[in-house]
Amino acid sequence: MIKLTINGKAHQLDVAPDTPLLWALRDTLQMTGTKYGCGQALCGACTVHVDGTPVRACTTPVSAVVGRKIRTIEAVDSERVGKVVQEAWRKLDVVQCGYCQSGQIMSAVALLSQNRKPTDADIDNAMSGNLCRCATYVRVRAAIHEAAKALA
Amino acid sequence: MSEIIIENLSRRRFLQGSAGLTLGFCLPAVAAAAAGKLGAVATVNTEINAFLKIGADNSVTVMSKHLEMGQGTYTGLATILADELDADWAHVRVEGAPADAKRYNNTFWGPSQGTGGSTAMANSWDQMRKAGAAGRAMLVSAAAKRWNVGAAEIVVRDGVVSHAGSGRKASFGELALDAAREAVPTEVKLKDPKDFRLIGKQAKRKDSAAKTNGTAQFTQDVFLPGMLVAVVAHPPQFGATVKSFDASKAKAIKGVVDVVQIPQGVAVLATDTWSAKKGRDALSVSWDDSKAFKLGSDEILAKYKEMAKKPGLIAANKGDTAKTFAGAAKVVSASFDFPYLAHAAMEPMNCVVHLKADGCEVWNGEQFQTVDQGRVAAVFGLKPEQVRLNMLYAGGSFGRRASTHSDYVMEAAHIVKAINGKAPVKLVWLREDDMRGGYYRPLFHHTLEAALDGSGKLVGWHHRLVGQSILTGSPFEAVMVKDGIDHVSVEGASNLPYAIPNLLVDLHTPTDIGVPVLWWRSVGSSHTAYSTEVFLDQVAAAMGKDPVALRLELLSEHPKHAGVLKLAAEKANWGTPLKAAPGERRGRGVAVHESFNSFVAQVAEVTVKKDGSIKVDRVVCAVDCGTAINPDNIRSQVEGAVGFALSAALSGEITLKGGRVEQGNFDGYPLLRIGDMPKVEVHIVPSSAAPTGIGEPGVPPLAPAVANAIAAATGKFLTKLPFNTTELVA
Ligand code: FES
Ligand code: FES
Numbered sequence: 040m041i042k043l044t045i046n047g048k049a050h051q052l053d054v055a056p057d058t059p060l061l062w063a064l065r066d067t068l069q070m071t072g073t074k075y076g077c078g079q080a081l082c083g084a085c086t087v088h089v090d091g092t093p094v095r096a097c098t099t100p101v102s103a104v105v106g107r108k109i110r111t112i113e114a115v116d117s118e119r120v121g122k123v124v125q126e127a128w129r130k131l132d133v134v135q136c137g138y139c140q141s142g143q144i145m146s147a148v149a150l151l152s153q154n155r156k157p158t159d160a161d162i163d164n165a166m167s168g169n170l171c172r173c174a175t176y177v178r179v180r181a182a183i184h185e186a187a188k189a190l191a
Numbered sequence: 192m193s194e195i196i197i198e199n200l201s202r203r204r205f206l207q208g209s210a211g212l213t214l215g216f217c218l219p220a221v222a223a224a225a226a227g228k229l230g231a232v233a234t235v236n237t238e239i240n241a242f243l244k245i246g247a248d249n250s251v252t253v254m255s256k257h258l259e260m261g262q263g264t265y266t267g268l269a270t271i272l273a274d275e276l277d278a279d280w281a282h283v284r285v286e287g288a289p290a291d292a293k294r295y296n297n298t299f300w301g302p303s304q305g306t307g308g309s310t311a312m313a314n315s316w317d318q319m320r321k322a323g324a325a326g327r328a329m330l331v332s333a334a335a336k337r338w339n340v341g342a343a344e345i346v347v348r349d350g351v352v353s354h355a356g357s358g359r360k361a362s363f364g365e366l367a368l369d370a371a372r373e374a375v376p377t378e379v380k381l382k383d384p385k386d387f388r389l390i391g392k393q394a395k396r397k398d399s400a401a402k403t404n405g406t407a408q409f410t411q412d413v414f415l416p417g418m419l420v421a422v423v424a425h426p427p428q429f430g431a432t433v434k435s436f437d438a439s440k441a442k443a444i445k446g447v448v449d450v451v452q453i454p455q456g457v458a459v460l461a462t463d464t465w466s467a468k469k470g471r472d473a474l475s476v477s478w479d480d481s482k483a484f485k486l487g488s489d490e491i492l493a494k495y496k497e498m499a500k501k502p503g504l505i506a507a508n509k510g511d512t513a514k515t516f517a518g519a520a521k522v523v524s525a526s527f528d529f530p531y532l533a534h535a536a537m538e539p540m541n542c543v544v545h546l547k548a549d550g551c552e553v554w555n556g557e558q559f560q561t562v563d564q565g566r567v568a569a570v571f572g573l574k575p576e577q578v579r580l581n582m583l584y585a586g587g588s589f590g591r592r593a594s595t596h597s598d599y600v601m602e603a604a605h606i607v608k609a610i611n612g613k614a615p616v617k618l619v620w621l622r623e624d625d626m627r628g629g630y631y632r633p634l635f636h637h638t639l640e641a642a643l644d645g646s647g648k649l650v651g652w653h654h655r656l657v658g659q660s661i662l663t664g665s666p667f668e669a670v671m672v673k674d675g676i677d678h679v680s681v682e683g684a685s686n687l688p689y690a691i692p693n694l695l696v697d698l699h700t701p702t703d704i705g706v707p708v709l710w711w712r713s714v715g716s717s718h719t720a721y722s723t724e725v726f727l728d729q730v731a732a733a734m735g736k737d738p739v740a741l742r743l744e745l746l747s748e749h750p751k752h753a754g755v756l757k758l759a760a761e762k763a764n765w766g767t768p769l770k771a772a773p774g775e776r777r778g779r780g781v782a783v784h785e786s787f788n789s790f791v792a793q794v795a796e797v798t799v800k801k802d803g804s805i806k807v808d809r810v811v812c813a814v815d816c817g818t819a820i821n822p823d824n825i826r827s828q829v830e831g832a833v834g835f836a837l838s839a840a841l842s843g844e845i846t847l848k849g850g851r852v853e854q855g856n857f858d859g860y861p862l863l864r865i866g867d868m869p870k871v872e873v874h875i876v877p878s879s880a881a882p883t884g885i886g887e888p889g890v891p892p893l894a895p896a897v898a899n900a901i902a903a904a905t906g907k908f909l910t911k912l913p914f915n916t917t918e919l920v921a
Contacts (some may be wrong), residue, residue: 055445058465066420066463071412072405074586075464076537077622081857084537112405128403132395132823135831136261137402138537138586144403163866170857172537172587173261174834176868178827 041101045070046114056102060094061085063101064111072112072141076170083169086142087111093149095168112141120190121148127186135173143169147183155190157183237367239329240375241294242272242322244286245367249350251278253319254288256295256304257311258558259398260536260585260592261831262886263824264311266396268319270820271312274389275323275382276330278363279350285397287582290560304560307593307710309787309884312820316881324379326370333369334361384818384879393823398584409586413543413554415615419448419460421606422467422619424476426456428483428850429629429705433457433476440473450474451609455602460610464619484705485850488634491704492528495636495657499526503655503697504675507685510693512642515651519642523733526639527722528911529658531845532632532711533860538586539625542603546612550577555600556585558592562666566597570604571612589835590710594630595665598707623855631845632711633659637684637722641730642693649730649745652691654684654723657699659708675700679710683719683784683891688752689727689745706847712835713890716786720891721898721912724782728899729908738781738899739765746783751815754876755792756783758813762874763794774801776921777808780899782892789816789888790876791829795869797900803919807837807869807897815876817883825885826873832889833871838863840894842913 041052043063054063059078064070064087076084078097085096088110115121124147127133134140143166150157150165157165162183171179235247244252253269265285273283288295292304299314327347334352335342338359345354353360384390401407426432436457438450446466451458457476461467486494516522543554544567551571557563557580568575585592594600603618610616620628635658642651660677662668671678676698685696711717731741739760746753760766760781771777776799783792796809812829819825842861846853854860894912902908905919 054465062463062465065412066465069414070405071408071414074409074538075411076539077857079622079856079858082537116404125403129395129399132399132827134261134396134399134402135263135827136537136585136587137398137407138409140402141405166865170537170862170864172535172589172835172862174831174838174863174868175827176834176863176865177830177871179865180868 042105043101043109044107045109046111046117052101054101057100059097060087060099060101060104060109061096064096070111070113074138074141076139082139083142083146084139086145086169088145088149091149091152093146112145115144115148120152123189124148124151124182124186127182127189131178131182131185133175133178133182135175139169139171143171143179147179147186151183151186151190156187235368237371239326239367239371240322242319243276243326245363245370247364247367249282249362249364251276251283251350251363253283253285255285256288257315258306258556258582258585258588258592259287260556260558260588262311262828263396263821264306265398266394266824267312267820268315269397270389270394271316271319272323274387275320276327277347277349277388280389280394282350283397290557290564290578290580292561296561303562305562305593306558307590309789309887311884312882313788313884320381321379324381325376328376328379329370329373330363330366332373333366337361337366337369390818390820391822394821396824407584409538410541410543410554410556410583411538411586411619413583413617415543415545418543418615418617419462420464420467420617420619421458421460421603422464422471422621423453423455423602423624424457424459424471424474425624425628426478426483428480428485429707431478431480431483434479436474436476438474440475441470444470444473449610451606453602453605453609455605458606458609460606460616467619468621483850486704487848487850488531488846491634492636495634495699495701498657498699498701499636499638499655503657503699505695506676506681506698507694507696512651512653512693512695515693516640516642516653519651520645521643521733522640523643523730524638524640525726525729525908525910527637527725529635529718529721530843530912531634531706532839532843533626533845533854534587534589534591534711535626535860535862536585536587536589536591539620539622540591540599540628541617541619542600543615543617544603544607545615546571546607550579552579552581553600554581554583556588556592557582558585558588559594559597563597563600566601567604570601570608589712590714591630593710595661595667595709596707598628598630622857626855626860627852629707630709631706632717633661633708635718637718639722639726641726643734647734649691649734651693652687652695654687654696655698656681656684656696657701659704659706660700661708661710661714663700679715681719682715683786684715684723687723688749688785690747691745712832713786713887716784716891720782720784721895724784724892724895725898725908725910728780728902737766742781742783751790752783752785755790755813755815756781758874758876759792759794759811762813762872763796763811765794769796771798775799776904778900778903778905780896780901780903782895782899784891786888786891788883789814789885791888791892793833793892793896795893795896795900797897797904799901799904799919801921803916803921805901805914805916805919806867809870809872810893810896811872811874812889813874813876814885814889815878816885816888817878817880819875819878820882822875825875828885829873829889830871832887833893834863834868836890836893837867837869837897840897840912840914841867844913
């Protein structure tokens with residue numbers, strides 16, 4: 040049994056310790072907001088927060104996050120930065136297919152939690168691990184600036 | 192769950208009476224009660240017509256017959272209907288329609304339901320307007336009866352029906368049941384476009400909320416009781432088959448439930464994805480490659496270059512090119528190479544199939560309902576209507592889910608068949624399965640020649656293309672392949688808009704290449720726009736003419752091309768100098784292209800560094816896609832198209848060696864990242880013409896505009912994709 044704290048709630052999971060957090064979330068807990076895109080930390084679709092830091096869940100074994108605070112897209116609006124980012128995303132209609140967007144938002148929230156006034160270069164840097172095949176990047180950038188404004 | 196059935200025969204008459212327009216009012220109106228979540232009050236949802244349900248809670252549900260794969264279709268269709276209905280946009284929601292070719296066919300495709308070719312808005316425009324207007328008329332007559340007033344005195348606005356004289360008012364929800372009993376009007380009056388309140392305005396996307404909180408449901412997110420997850424060992428080469436396999440190690444893995452052979456390979460079924468993947472990794476399969484395709488992409492290209500030396504089948508012929516070239520004062524020539532491209536949608540292909548006693552249910556980012564339905568039915572010996580398709584959000588498609596051969600859907604069906612339907616199955620392709628699964632944009636080789644006469648005028652154009660046919664062997668072959676010419680191999684080339692008196696376009700279609708190919712966002716135009724627009728700039732350089740000026744001269748008979756070209760050039764300050772930092776070279780390039788009846792011109796501004804690396808700084812786009820149903824979505828689609836096309840130009844390439852695909856994930860097949868995304872400006876030409884598509888048309892002009900900008904900066908025209916920037920080292 041693996042004990043994980045996800046979005047403030049304790050969970051007991053009957054999975055092998057090497058199981059990636061991504062599949063534990065998706066298949067065991069059916070928390071499907073976190074997405075699979077590559078399985079190799081190449082696309083960022085699976086981004087979650089571990090103790091506030093963005094982490095690729097597809098290459099993070101559950102054994103590595105026992106006792107840590109895990110936060111997923113499902114609870115992104117439980118604190119202010121997350122809520123503001125989500126609102127900015129909606130205001131600018133950033134999404135297209137939407138499949139990458141949980142990961143984009145989790146990365147954006149992590150950025151803005153650290154840096155309230157990111158420049159374009161800061162954004163490009165923080166978001167470089169999040170692929171969007173629909174190429175919504177123009178709006179991702181704009182929405183992060185929008186959220187930064189709202190947080191100021 | 193309460194259910195009220197209302198028979199309304201006039202629906203049929205409406206269907207028949209509406210001059211060729213299928214509104215699909217052919218079912219009795221079913222007021223299906225959508226039982227809410229636990230404890231919530233059940234909401235009665237009344238079906239007004241095939242595209243519209245109104246809830247007692249005033250919700251307006253628009254049924255989308257088209258797939259939402261990012262292109263904004265759900266929002267667009269709802270906008271059209273809701274405007275004519277005079278609904279309150281805040282109350283409008285969208286639901287994926289079930290597969291039903293009678294009610295929900297693509298009106299451009301005859302009796303077939305599906306999404307593609309940027310047709311969703313275009314084929315639905317009249318249909319959704321009429322559906323909305325009919326619904327409005329029925330609400331009005333219901334209110335007129337209830338209040339005993341004249342229908343003409345009733346006003347509908349933002350979901351409220353009111354009568355000024357008597358001061359009476361009712362919401363849509365209050366009138367819905369009565370409205371459904373009203374006769375469906377045989378003719379409906381559509382709004383004058385000046386009265387549109389949603390069309391052409393900024394209606395917000397309907398899927399933004401669900402796609403920003405993790406609740407949007409993709410096929411990947413489907414879980415059914417007892418469902419197994421299947422991961423499949425696919426053959427390493429196209430055409431190879433299973434010789435034998437040893438599943439003992441795979442079966443020893445916790446969670447693995449079964450291992451079965453299917454026509455597509457060997458499927459490992461497990462309780463969850465990770466166990467299924469581990470099972471597949473532990474599987475040992477030996478493959479029979481006696482029928483496998485074993486060439487590499489270099490060998491394919493070499494073969495195409497040989498073929499290009501001989502004349503092909505004629506796709507377009509005007510004037511006398513032989514004579515023109517023989518007498519030419521100057522001939523300009525070039526050849527172009529285009530690689531195989533993977534769609535690489537963010538959500539790898541997947542499909543859920545559940546065989547039941549009375550039929551089969553499928554969950555899929557469903558793009559070709561009628562085709563898939565028929566094929567799945569055949570696997571199980573069912574009638575097509577016994578296959579229920581649930582259309583879920585697709586995490587991108589770019590053509591991939593519109594599979595001419597229903598490839599991954601068939602794979603899922605065969606797995607379920609192999610286990611005798613004992614459990615519902617979710618087929619999951621891992622990224623590598625998706626990237627190596629074929630159905631690529633075909634590899635192409637083009638040669639072009641232009642003839643200039645003694646006065647320097649462009650008088651002859653010869654374009655030869657070599658590449659696999661997408662449609663031969665598909666259900667669309669009969670309609671779209673004529674006299675050996677696959678229309679989508681030459682689109683964009685055979686209908687070259689430029690006024691050149693002598694033009695010849697010919698095509699070679701190799702038939703012995705075993706790599707499955709498919710439409711990839713903008714299809715033929717993904718390569719023809721490049722070769723024609725870059726070559727035209729080469730010709731302009733040879734003539735000493737400005738690329739915009741030459742195009743405008745040659746577009747005298749194509750005002751829409753000319754219109755977007757002028758607009759893009761003007762907004763980009765074409766002709767003014769670009770500042771470059773020391774050691775950098777900068778240039779502007781232009782391209783214009785029509786695809787799917789929409790017209791797009793783009794001007795790219797590019798910086799080329801000393802080491803040859805390039806940065807696209809800005810792309811100015813001008814678009815004419817008829818009535819702009821949702822201008823913000825048009826901008827969004829064109830921005831995305833710029834990034835999608837730039838990704839291919841900079842790094843998109845699937846290569847084969849010995850028949851094996853060399854790329855498997857985003858390390859080998861890199862996609863554009865945010866740092867390489869240019870600034871994008873989108874200008875929309877005002878138009879009152881019927882809307883045309885915008886999902887694809889932003890793609891074709893981008894790569895040639897960038898290539899022409901690179902040439903403006905460096906003097907070097909890149910003729911091979913993806914760009915080889917070592918050619919640009921200063
Ligand atoms: S799925 Fe984890 S980075 Fe792609
Ligand atoms: S919105 Fe489609 S991949 Fe990002």
